[in-house]
Amino acid sequence: MKNCLGIISFSNDLDKNFGTLCNHRPAAMLPFGGRYRLIDFFLSNMVNHEITTIGMFTGTKIRSVMDHIGSGKPWDLNRRFNGLFVFPPLYDDYTAKSLGNINLFHTNEPFFRNSSEENMFICNTSMLYKADLECAYDYFKETEADVTMIYKKVKDPGGRFINCDKISIKEDGTLDHLGTNLGTEESFNLFLGSVFIKKSFYLKIVRDAIETGTANYLKEALLNNRRKHKFNTFEHEGHVESIRNVKNYFDANMNLLDSEIYKELFSNYGTVYTKTKDEPSTFYKDEAKVSNSLIANGCILDGNIQNSVIFRGVKIGKNAIVKNSILMQKAVVEEGAVIVNAIVDKYTRIEKGVEVIGNQTVPYVVEKNLRIGKEDK
Amino acid sequence: MPPFTSESGGRWYKGTANAIYENVNFIEYLDPNYVLILSGDHIYKMDYKKMLDYHIEKQAHCTISVIEVPWDEASRFGIMDADEDGRITEFAEKPENPKSNLASMGIYIFNWDALKAYLEMDANDPDSSNDFGKNIIPKMLADKNKMCAYTFEGYWKDVGTVKSYWEANMDLLSEDNELNLYCKDWRIFTKNRNLPPQYVSDRAVVKNSLVNEGCIIDGHLEKSILFSEVSVEKGAKVCNSVILSGSVIEEGATVCNAVVMEGVRVKKGTSIGEENGEHVYLVSKDEIIKE
Numbered sequence: 001m002k003n004c005l006g007i008i009s010f011s012n013d014l015d016k017n018f019g020t021l022c023n024h025r026p027a028a029m030l031p032f033g034g035r036y037r038l039i040d041f042f043l044s045n046m047v048n049h050e051i052t053t054i055g056m057f058t059g060t061k062i063r064s065v066m067d068h069i070g071s072g073k074p075w076d077l078n079r080r081f082n083g084l085f086v087f088p089p090l091y092d093d094y095t096a097k098s099l100g101n102i103n104l105f106h107t108n109e110p111f112f113r114n115s116s117e118e119n120m121f122i123c124n125t126s127m128l129y130k131a132d133l134e135c136a137y138d139y140f141k142e143t144e145a146d147v148t149m150i151y152k153k154v155k156d157p158g159g160r161f162i163n164c165d166k167i168s169i170k171e172d173g174t175l176d177h178l179g180t181n182l183g184t185e186e187s188f189n190l191f192l193g194s195v196f197i198k199k200s201f202y203l204k205i206v207r208d209a210i211e212t213g214t215a216n217y218l219k220e221a222l223l224n225n226r227r228k229h230k231f232n233t234f235e236h237e238g239h240v241e242s243i244r245n246v247k248n249y250f251d252a253n254m255n256l257l258d259s260e261i262y263k264e265l266f267s268n269y270g271t272v273y274t275k276t277k278d279e280p281s282t283f284y285k286d287e288a289k290v291s292n293s294l295i296a297n298g299c300i301l302d303g304n305i306q307n308s309v310i311f312r313g314v315k316i317g318k319n320a321i322v323k324n325s326i327l328m329q330k331a332v333v334e335e336g337a338v339i340v341n342a343i344v345d346k347y348t349r350i351e352k353g354v355e356v357i358g359n360q361t362v363p364y365v366v367e368k369n370l371r372i373g374k375e376d377k
Numbered sequence: 378m379p380p381f382t383s384e385s386g387g388r389w390y391k392g393t394a395n396a397i398y399e400n401v402n403f404i405e406y407l408d409p410n411y412v413l414i415l416s417g418d419h420i421y422k423m424d425y426k427k428m429l430d431y432h433i434e435k436q437a438h439c440t441i442s443v444i445e446v447p448w449d450e451a452s453r454f455g456i457m458d459a460d461e462d463g464r465i466t467e468f469a470e471k472p473e474n475p476k477s478n479l480a481s482m483g484i485y486i487f488n489w490d491a492l493k494a495y496l497e498m499d500a501n502d503p504d505s506s507n508d509f510g511k512n513i514i515p516k517m518l519a520d521k522n523k524m525c526a527y528t529f530e531g532y533w534k535d536v537g538t539v540k541s542y543w544e545a546n547m548d549l550l551s552e553d554n555e556l557n558l559y560c561k562d563w564r565i566f567t568k569n570r571n572l573p574p575q576y577v578s579d580r581a582v583v584k585n586s587l588v589n590e591g592c593i594i595d596g597h598l599e600k601s602i603l604f605s606e607v608s609v610e611k612g613a614k615v616c617n618s619v620i621l622s623g624s625v626i627e628e629g630a631t632v633c634n635a636v637v638m639e640g641v642r643v644k645k646g647t648s649i650g651e652e653n654g655e656h657v658y659l660v661s662k663d664e665i666i667k668e
Contacts, residue, residue: 033573033574034573034574035573035574035590074571257576259576262573262576266573267573271571272571272573273571274571276569276571278564278565278566278567278569280558280559280565280587281558281587281588281589281602281603282575282587282588282589283559283586283587284583284584284585284586284587284588284598285552285584285585286584286585288583288584289582290577290581290583291577291578291579291580291581292577292578292579293576293577294574294575294576295574295575295576295577295588296574296575296590297574297589297590298559300559306579309574310574
């Protein structure tokens with residue numbers, strides 16, 4: 001996908017839905033699938049499709065972003081020319097007059113203007129999927145659209161996609177309107193937040209929006225122009241995870257235990273790259289009983305583990321029980337502790353004999369760096 | 378540093394010393410005071426800085442790292458006899474009646490001037506097999522150079538055979554193994570292939586094993602070491618074995634006491650090795666070798 005700029009914009013809007021999980025990290029940096037962060041999938045999707053100039057708008061929680069992304073080396077983005085451009089918010093933004101993200105795009109206009117690419121691919125980090133973007137890009141170019149929006153036809157009796165963007169499409173495949181799914185229809189078209197857009201068109205609408213004050217968000221600016229310009233749509237047929245709250249996030253991790261979804265998200269359309277850690281292999285001790293679980297490297301396991309996702313360097317002691325849970329990097333579960341339906345954040349220690357039990361619909365979240373002992377209960 | 382090729386053809390390195398001799402120019406260019414020579418087929422964790430400090434302190438021409446081995450195994454190694462001050466008095470390659478139990482670990486520090494002189498001498502000797510252990514070290518000792526033994530304590534394993542390679546892997550599974558791969562202060566770095574986490578199914582049994590990224594385990598795994606992307610299918614049984622990257626142990630197959638090479642498919646229903654047998658089997662794509 002030459003001649004295409006990649007844009008990843010984190011919004012901090014969803015952070016509040018994740019409670020303590022997003023105290024220190026934006027939702028896009030949430031650990032996922034044993035060894036990744038959500039952002040890894042977006043960066044990998046782009047570099048696997050030869051997008052080599054990527055602008056990343058980090059939102060306000062930059063520390064976590066910089067720690068993981070660094071120079072962009074794991075994605076081969078630490079280049080002499082182009083590569084990764086990181087845009088933290090300006091502390092003292094003199095143009096900050098509107099509420100939304102449109103200012104951010106406006107103040108960084110030189111990046112867009114100076115890059116040689118003529119098209120852009122913008123994605124939304126709350127919609128996780130892997131796809132052959134090349135097909136969508138070809139469609140965008142062939143149809144000479146100003147904007148091509150990627151969507152998926154979903155059946156959603158359970159309300160998994162409530163509050164997500166819903167798109168209506170005219171018969172000729174062009175955009176009719178875009179709204180929020182309230183669950184009134186069981187089947188609908190889910191907008192994945194990914195769009196291809198002509199750079200010249202993008203530059204014009206951002207300027208117009210600022211000058212006329214008609215839009216606070218880039219999405220708004222786009223929609224204001226949908227009648228006068230060519231907006232068409234492209235269907236994605238693969239798996240999609242919407243990660244908008246703790247429950248979605250928990251389910252998305254658990255879905256990886258399904259071998260079809262594991263294969264689609266990890267092996268199809270290229271490798272998912274991440275910051276590597278040089279952990280040794282995982283050691284299963286004599287008493288370990290593991291079933292239906294995803295286990296990263298560097299763990300030492302001696303307990304009973306069932307239907308769980310275990311991140312790098314986790315230690316689980318003898319007779320401990322871990323069931324339907326996510327244990328993040330370096331969590332320690334001591335002998336005889338019990339963890340059921342929980343999300344245990346990084347560097348947490350669950351001491352001997354403690355029971356941490358959540359509800360299947362509301363997983364219990366243990367905050368990062370906590371130590372939970374018997375006396376706390 | 379592969380061997381050179383020139384207009385008149387190429388040649389392999391004739392011995393360990395010859396490999397260094399052929400690259401003398403490179404070392405000269407770096408202009409070092411000391412040169413540390415290591416072998417690639419030994420497993421241990423060692424702070425070479427401490428050995429170098431010892432070498433400098435002793436003002437030796439050459440320092441050889443040694444390890445105490447059980448007396449009954451001493452005749453399998455190059456044995457050093459050293460005086461109280463650590464100075465080596467005698468060196469014997471695989472002696473029948475060893476005088477000491479200090480075995481050479483194949484780790485040498487030389488003063489570059491001394492080493493260079495001996496490499497040149499060695500290269501001009503048509504009868505030499507151009508080997509450090511066989512030629513350079515005995516010659517330096519015979520010429521009364523100051524050679525010191527640096528005693529190392531800890532895990533050390535020479536993996537010259539399939540069996541010792543297998544043993545070294547099995548050593549990692551013992552609770553008190555000294556190599557401690559999980560030590561944060563002494564990480565072992567390697568190439569990272571960016572593979573997804575391993576998946577253990579609800580039918581699988583995994584016990585006392587080391588498993589790497591990208592593995593999919595649906596069978597029975599005991600006392601084994603799995604490299605990356607190994608698949609152990611339903612009903613397959615793997616015990617006391619080392620399975621290298623990308624291999625597949627198909628449904629119902631049994632693999633015991635074996636080293637399975639990269640990318641091998643152990644076919645459905647095959648049985649390799651005996652659970653408590655004394656032989657180790659090397660399984661490659663073409664054949665199975667018993668050792």
